[in-house]
Amino acid sequence: MTMVSRRGLMAGGLTLSTMTAVGAHAATAIESKRRLIADTRSLEVNGRAAKVFRLSDEAGRPGLTLAPGERFQVELANQTADHTIIHWHGQLPPWTQDGFPWPQTPPIAPAATRTYDYAPIPGTYWMHSHQGLQEQSLMTAPLIVRDAIELREDRQEIVLMLHDFSFRSPDALLASLTGQTPSQIRALATTSENVSASSPPQVSGENAMGMMQGMQSMGTMSKKNVMGSMGGMKMDLNDIDYDAFLANDRTLRDPEIVQVERSGRVRLRIINGASSSQFWVDLGALAGHVVAVDGHPVYPLAGRRFPLAIAQRLDILVDLPGAGAFPILARLEGTRRCTGIVLTTPGASAPRIDGTGLDRMQPIDNSMETRLVARAPLAPRQPDLVHRMVLAGGMKPYSWSLNGEYWPHITPLMLQKGQRVEIEMVNNSMMAHPMHLHGHAFQVIAVNGQPIRGAKRDTVLVTPMGSVRIAFDANNPGRWPLHCHNLYHMMTGMITEVRYDSIKV
16 A cells, blocks of 8 residues: 655555556646556455456556646557457547447457547546446546646545446346346347447437336346335336445455545545446545536535445545544445445554444435536526437336437437537436436536536436436537446447537448
């Protein structure tokens, strides 16, 4: 374990939780090519070995940390035996560098490389495979873009990346949900993301709701499926009963211990890289202030527990109250299960945490969302295009749709460059859906019909039977996916395309 203090770096290598760019104080407009390697590794989870993927730099560190002003000049080498493609989640590159398997941007073959070059936006981001179900097998990593203002904060940075983990293959997990065989799932996983280049570009208007399917047959996967109550109706939580939940690749049986200074000042960068699990971030005895969501600054919001949907990120500032041990937990919604890390000052011993005595967490909600305020909101403007999108589906049959359509048989939402676009997402299902738009940062402008001056984000949670309205400027021409970031919802249909009319396919 190595500590990155507020005053300098101690000797030794950096761990995932203390990723700090050596040379982060370099001048702006840095030009240096990085090499990112996709390969496999053996990971021990609660004493049992498993083969998973890995995304690391040449020094073996997970993901990438870029200095202020450094361009995203990256050579990605695929050293696995499978095709892969990596999405730079939340970044705003040209669409052909976004990392989605369109016909124009096919996956990277084994032993092949691909180069990327664009100006990144600062903040806490992450990277993950968009090929089949590889994300579930940990083809994920942090992507931290440092900011000169943050460097002047004189805070220790701690990256905490969350995963859900199963010893069963992702194919088997999805097969258990759909009633198909793993071989059928493998065929689905290798073809379902590749939309035909001849998909007709049609405008989806405000009233293009389509048919809502699956509502009449909502059920549960098994007796272990956790249920929540909402107004007398039942909402489904936790599609999959995972074997473990990981914080920086470790469980609470052997958590990562991060050394911090007495009365230290800390910036937590927390990434929910789980495929199908949502958490409450619990600071325990500490008080924190959320200062950024999905990489975008917000006015400080104080608290001790914060909801974190799949694919979302939180930057939380914490000032330690002296010496001691301070667990930072991620607690699975609807359960007592948790994972996390422990911050310890010199001489302090880390407590053992097994969940005993913890209260059962409620489903995550948008209570925090309604209180967030963007520091750099969109300029006031009337929308040029308003689109209504209905989210529907159920557990039996296990399928999920947007406006009654299932990927890849979808009608693209067509945009023109320069438009102000508003999308109202209405959830007519009893599961929450973390909705992610590629290539754009949107602002949350209404929750359940109530206008707000909300945060800028790339992923927003739409709660069961709830609604969220987002707004963005159409300033990045291309073909862009809009999908639920629950991997299994996406793979069974919950994905569509936002396409600019200037893009010919």
